[in-house]
Amino acid sequence: QVQLVESGGGLVQAGGSLRLSCAASGRTLSRYSMGWFRQAPGEEREFVATISSSGSSTKYGDSVKGRFTISRDNAKSTVYLQMMSLNPEDTAVYYCTAGGTWAVTTTTGWPYWGQGTQVTVSS
Numbered sequence: 001q002v003q004l005v006e007s008g009g010g011l012v013q014a015g016g017s018l019r020l021s022c023a024a025s026g027r028t029l030s031r032y033s034m035g036w037f038r039q040a041p042g043e044e045r046e047f048v049a050t051i052s053s054s055g056s057s058t059k060y061g062d063s064v065k066g067r068f069t070i071s072r073d074n075a076k077s078t079v080y081l082q083m084m085s086l087n088p089e090d091t092a093v094y095y096c097t098a099g100g101t102w103a104v105t106t107t108t109g110w111p112y113w114g115q116g117t118q119v120t121v122s123s
Contacts, residue, residue, distance in 0.1 A: 001026050001112075002024055002025070002026045002029075002032065002098050002099060002112040003024065003025045003026045003112075004022055004023070004024050004096045004097070004098060004112060004113065004114035005022065005023050005025075005096075005114055005115070006020060006021070006022050006094065006095070006096045006114045006115065006116060006117040007020070007021050007022075007023070007117060008020040008021050008117060009094060009117030009118045009119045010118075010119070010120070011120045011121075011122065012086055012119070012120070012121055012122070013121070013122050014086060014087050014088060014121055014122065014123050015085060015086065015087075016086050016121070017082070017083060017084045017085075017086065018083045018086065018119060019080055019081065019082050019083070020036070020080065020081040020083070020094055020096075020117060020119075021078055021079075021080055022034070022036075022078060022079045022080075022081075022096030022114060023076075023077060023078050024077045024078070024079070024098060025077065028077075029072075029074055029077040029078075029079075029098070030053055030054075030074040031053060032053055032098045032099050032112075033050060033051065033052050033053050033098070033099070033100055033101060033102040034050065034051050034070075034072060034079040034096065034097065034098050035047075035048070035049060035050035035051070035070075035096070035097045035098070035100065035102070035110060036048040036049050036050075036070065036079075036081045036094055036095065036096060036097070037094075037095045037097060037107060037110075038090075038092035038093065038094045038095065038119075039092055039093050039095065039116075040091060040092040040093075043092075045095065045107050046061065046063075046092075047061045047105040047106070047107075048060070048061050048064055048068065048081070048094070049061065049064065049068055049069075049070040049081060050070065050100070050102040050103070050104070050105070051070045051071070051072055051079065051102060052102040053102075055071065055072050055074075057102055057103075058070055058102070059102060059103060059105065061105070063089070064083075064090075067083065067084050067085045067086075068081060068082065068083050068084070069081070069082040069084075070082075079096065081094070083119070086119075086121045087121060088121045088122070088123045089121075090119060090121050091119060091120050091121050092118075092119060093116040093117065093118050093119075094116060094117050094118075094119055095113055095114055095115075095116045096113070096114040097110040097112060097113050097114070098110070098111075098112040099111040099112045
């Protein structure tokens, strides 16, 4: 079993930046691919980014490509999401996930989830 705890969300103005963190516990993080999804009110959960267990492979959703960067520190059992050039459409609850295959962009492929952290971008 893997426990995931997100942090770093908050309120930011359009054009600003935030860095989300996801701390994992319970099993060795380095064994798992990790990812981020997000969900806005009334919307389905949307793929944001994934990273392979070693960190050598990453994948991004079209809406965040070029603005967001996923990274990981296996020694700290933590995965990060650096978000730049934020806009109001990025407002959502951001969820950390683990245990899937890094190329999978659907929620059903990921067994472990955090509770989420709210990101709000004001215009």
